[in-house]
Amino acid sequence: MAKIISIHSFRGGTGKSNIAANITTLLAAAGQRVAVIDTDIQSPGIHNLFNLEGEAITYALNDYLWGRCSIRQAATDVTARLETPVAGQIFLIPSSVKSGEIARILREGCDARVLTAGLRKAISELELDTLVIDTHPGLNEETMLSIAVSHALLIIMRPDRQDYEGTGVTVEVAGALNVPRMALLVNKVPTSFDPDEVRERVTQTFNCEVAAVLPHSDEMMLLASAGIFVQRYPDHPVTAALKQVVATLMV
């Protein structure tokens, strides 16, 4: 049976989309058929990581939600766009970056039933092994729905007070939604921090497994959103840590 993994953070700028793209790539490198869907409809962006220009998107998730196309049509095979070939296959279901279409979603909202049906159809029609959901930061209906359908949830946070508080909210909601598997990833940790101490403190605070503590990485910042880190730096400690995250989530 296909697995659904949601990648979430309560606040923006945590590196959520970047980690979602890297996890997707690692799964495809392991031979899986994976789709990553951008349900961050209000502030989409993950398509850039797969070198897909916003302008080049024919159909987006928005079009599916409005009944203009099937979910299959909204999915683009981005496998060939990777720097290094992978054994599996990656489909991207992007959100529209057209201001008018974002505005329409903001005005009309999105039908949770239609979105859920889309996730189900994506899994069956694309014959997926795993569906990765890149969620909108904070809590809105799409995000909570993504958590509700997921078998595993990865919550990204930075080691600062605002993220601590917000992450507490997400952990509480995920608990209420009975997510079978939940883990935290602490990202952009200043190099002056002791990662073991951070891990210990976060584990204690949220009573939740910490899948990885990733240091602030100049390489990742420089790469920004122009490519997939685990492909550019296959031997980097961050890549090893992300592989460990995938193993944690796929249990």
Added chain:
Amino acid sequence: MQDNPNRDDLQALVGDLAAIASPLQAYLEELHSRYHPLRDGAVADYIPELAKANPDWFGICIVTVEGQVFKVGDYTQEFTIQSASKPFVYGRALEDHGRDFVLSKVGVEPSGDAFNSIVLDELSNRPYNPMVNAGAIATAGLIQGDNPADRMNRLLEMFRRYTGREIRLDVSVFVSERTTGDRNRAIAYLMRNFGMLAGNLEESLDLYFQQCSLLVNCHDLGVMAATLANNGINPITGERAVAAEYVQDMLSVMYTCGMYDFSGEWAYRVGLPAKSGVGGGIIAVAPNRLGIGVFSPLLDPRGNSVRGVQVCTEISQHFGLHVFHNNADDSRLRAALTGRM
């Protein structure tokens, strides 16, 4: 229980989302897409208002006794409740007069005849049961109240408790039903001839035409059915809609007479107390588990919704809901309610 609105709101939203993400929702969507192309049957056309129904309309709603709601398709589209109102009005009459008195006026014997047959029990002169028109008119005549408006308001208040919202009357359907209701009028006169219909005959007929002209949607039907499944308490609002002692009477007549002259085969195949209406609605009750509402205006020659009959049959068989099924094992239903996707 601790009063914590923050927690209640979160739980309510979580409940909604868990239902949307459940395998039961996926099952209903699959069922809906499978039967949507079915174009058998015809919309009721004995009055122009019903003939205007769109044959494409199709909604399914399941509500559990825990208050979880699963719905697909045109579940907000309003239509007239028609005969699906009959068991509920029967329940009100039982509350007003008690079982013995109501039983002396309206029988509980399946007639095996069509819904509009002009036939009374020859020994007792009673209409056979409260689900055929004759019995429903006699039942409407039993509703207490100081005047016609008062009686109607008591029924509206009752339907508000069952649905959890204010229910309105479709005036043009009511006027059409009343204008073209000569057959029902003939039934009423026959009953009055035998002394079985006391009070003002036209007022009883009007109340009957009004109860049939109430506007509901498929979601309402699901909640109403779930209220009966939940022994008379609306599982969404927590409000009691009917005295617990009369729920079994209502379900009994639904089980034996609810689907007109298809009731026997329905009881055999589907095995759930149910009631259909020519507006296209069907309510079906799985006691202590859930209620089913289906809406699709294409009717078979007996006046039952074609898609509605198919959908109820499939749901009952798939989850083993037949009341005489070996009910010890409801693992399939539990898994569909609580699993993911």
